[in-house]
Amino acid sequence: MKKFKYNQNGALLINVLVYGSIGVLLIGSLIAWGTVNLKLTNQAVVREKALQIAEAGIDYYRWHLAHNKTDFQDGTGAPGPYVHDFADRTGEVVGQFTLDITPPELGSTLVTINSTGEVNGFPDLTRTIEVKMAVPSFAKYALLANAVMRFGQETETFGPVHSNEGIRFDGLAHNIVTSAKADYNDPDHDDTGDQNEFGVHTHLNPPPPENSLVSSFRPDEAPPSSLMVRNDVFLASREFPVPAVDFNGLMSTLSEIKTAAEQDGHYFAPSGAYGYNLILKTNDTFDLYKVDSLMPSPKNNCRKPNWTDQEGWGTWSIGAQTLINNYPLPANGLIFVEDSIWIEGQIDGARLTIAVARFPENPSTYANINLNRDLRYTNYDGTDVIGLIAQGNINAGMDSNDILRVDAAMIAKNGRAGRYYYNNNCHPYHIRDTLTLFGMVGTNKRYGFAYSDANGYETRNLIYDGNLLYSPPPFFPLVSENYEIISWREK
Numbered sequence: 286m287k288k289f290k291y292n293q294n295g296a297l298l299i300n301v302l303v304y305g306s307i308g309v310l311l312i313g314s315l316i317a318w319g320t321v322n323l324k325l326t327n328q329a330v331v332r333e334k335a336l337q338i339a340e341a342g343i344d345y346y347r348w349h350l351a352h353n354k355t356d357f358q359d360g361t362g363a364p365g366p367y368v369h370d371f372a373d374r375t376g377e378v379v380g381q382f383t384l385d386i387t388p389p390e391l392g393s394t395l396v397t398i399n400s401t402g403e404v405n406g407f408p409d410l411t412r413t414i415e416v417k418m419a420v421p422s423f424a425k426y427a428l429l430a431n432a433v434m435r436f437g438q439e440t441e442t443f444g445p446v447h448s449n450e451g452i453r454f455d456g457l458a459h460n461i462v463t464s465a466k467a468d469y470n471d472p473d474h475d476d477t478g479d480q481n482e483f484g485v486h487t488h489l490n491p492p493p494p495e496n497s498l499v500s501s502f503r504p505d506e507a508p509p510s511s512l513m514v515r516n517d518v519f520l521a522s523r524e525f526p527v528p529a530v531d532f533n534g535l536m537s538t539l540s541e542i543k544t545a546a547e548q549d550g551h552y553f554a555p556s557g558a559y560g561y562n563l564i565l566k567t568n569d570t571f572d573l574y575k576v577d578s579l580m581p582s583p584k585n586n587c588r589k590p591n592w593t594d595q596e597g598w599g600t601w602s603i604g605a606q607t608l609i610n611n612y613p614l615p616a617n618g619l620i621f622v623e624d625s626i627w628i629e630g631q632i633d634g635a636r637l638t639i640a641v642a643r644f645p646e647n648p649s650t651y652a653n654i655n656l657n658r659d660l661r662y663t664n665y666d667g668t669d670v671i672g673l674i675a676q677g678n679i680n681a682g683m684d685s686n687d688i689l690r691v692d693a694a695m696i697a698k699n700g701r702a703g704r705y706y707y708n709n710n711c712h713p714y715h716i717r718d719t720l721t722l723f724g725m726v727g728t729n730k731r732y733g734f735a736y737s738d739a740n741g742y743e744t745r746n747l748i749y750d751g752n753l754l755y756s757p758p759p760f761f762p763l764v765s766e767n768y769e770i771i772s773w774r775e776k
Contacts, residue, residue: 339413369381385401391759395418396419398418402414424725428444432448441459443748446458530764542640550621563630563639580602582683597677624643633663635671642675652675653678667752695725696728702726703728720742726747
């Protein structure tokens with residue numbers, strides 16, 4: 286059979302063309318992929334630079350506010366936005382940051398700053414940061430005291446607790462507990478002597494056994510012992526010593542509130558009687574009564590004998606009163622009364638600070654705030670807020686509700702927040718059931734709505750209103766002079 290031979294040169298050329306084309310496609314794809322990756326890398330670098338420039342804008346305005354706490358117009362006296370060049374370390378301008386500033390509401394320190402960073406030549410690759418800053422107020426604490434504090438086993442707290450002195454805590458703390466003291470001599474020991482325990486300590490034995498309480502000095506809760514981890518008491522830990530909080534500046538706060546209330550709020554002069562009763566209403570008004578008489582104690586010996594430390598003891602409960610008028614809530618949220626008051630009722634969409642004081646200051650004439658009936662919010666999202674500042678005490682009177690709820694941020698400037706001791710002769714008022722405080726409490730003297738013999742409120746719930754941290758009541762006193770960053774987010 287005759288055989289044919291084929292020329293292989295043509296087949297080789299076809300192979301070269303096919304594989305060459307594939308190679309060209311691969312190289313082209315690799316070049317395109319590399320180009321895209323290089324572009325994405327460059328964009329990532331630019332975006333990172335834009336973020337750093339935006340951060341520089343925040344740092345700049347924080348510095349600006351440190352030197353001028355009330356200037357929210359970047360020194361221009363005109364509305365923003367405000368554009369600043371940003372130079373690198375060689376002095377070359379490489380971009381800009383643009384600031385949009387939302388000033389605080391009246392009586393607040395919360396300022397919102399939006400800083401947008403941009404790199405020259407890349408207007409579409411901006412980054413924006415939103416930061417909220419504020420000067421912290423007394424409302425950053427659930428409970429703040431300028432005296433020794435003791436919390437019993439029935440007490441549960443849900444916010445930061447601080448004392449400039451020492452704290453004995455035998456209940457349950459859901460947030461951090463702090464003291465300005467490294468150690469102190471607990472005055473509630475059964476034993477006597479100079480035996481200092483930690484600035485924040487507990488007399489509750491660690492489980493097991495549960496709920497076992499020691500009333501005398503505890504060596505394991507005192508130096509030089511190592512600090513024990515007590516998650517059964519301090520769920521968010523304890524810390525001491527920390528800087529003290531200054532109560533002295535509250536005098537200027539009361540004076541400022543009085544002046545502002547006289548100008549754009551409500552000011553009420555001395556009643557000529559026992560004080561006033563304010564009943565807040567959900568229609569943005571309040572009824573004002575003059576308190577003509579106080580409720581007498583059931584027996585003359587209703588007060589515990591020889592308790593000289595309970596100055597100003599009384600029933601602090603209304604006997605008779607006379608309606609004066611109904612008033613609208615003030616636009617600036619300030620009510621100042623130069624007398625003692627009782628307050629109750631409910632608000633809906635209001636922000637108020639109610640302060641009481643008599644001037645010039647004299648310990649024998651301090652004005653007090655009394656809470657015998659519920660004082661409530663309608664909204665618990667920060668829309669409703671009440672601040673109560675008393676020159677003297679904040680009292681729960683003898684005839685206070687058996688189950689009492691108070692929604693407010695409260696401060697007793699010179700006195701204490703608490704309830705007087707009403708002994709068994711005060712029956713049925715000597716023992717109350719449950720007290721719920723939603724907001725915060727600040728007290729100069731020792732706080733307390735109950736006593737170790739079950740007198741007073743058997744159950745006390747102290748619940749911190751987290752909205753106060755961002756937006757305290759109008760003109761609420763501050764605990765610092767400097768702005769702090771409260772929140773940071775990229776928009």
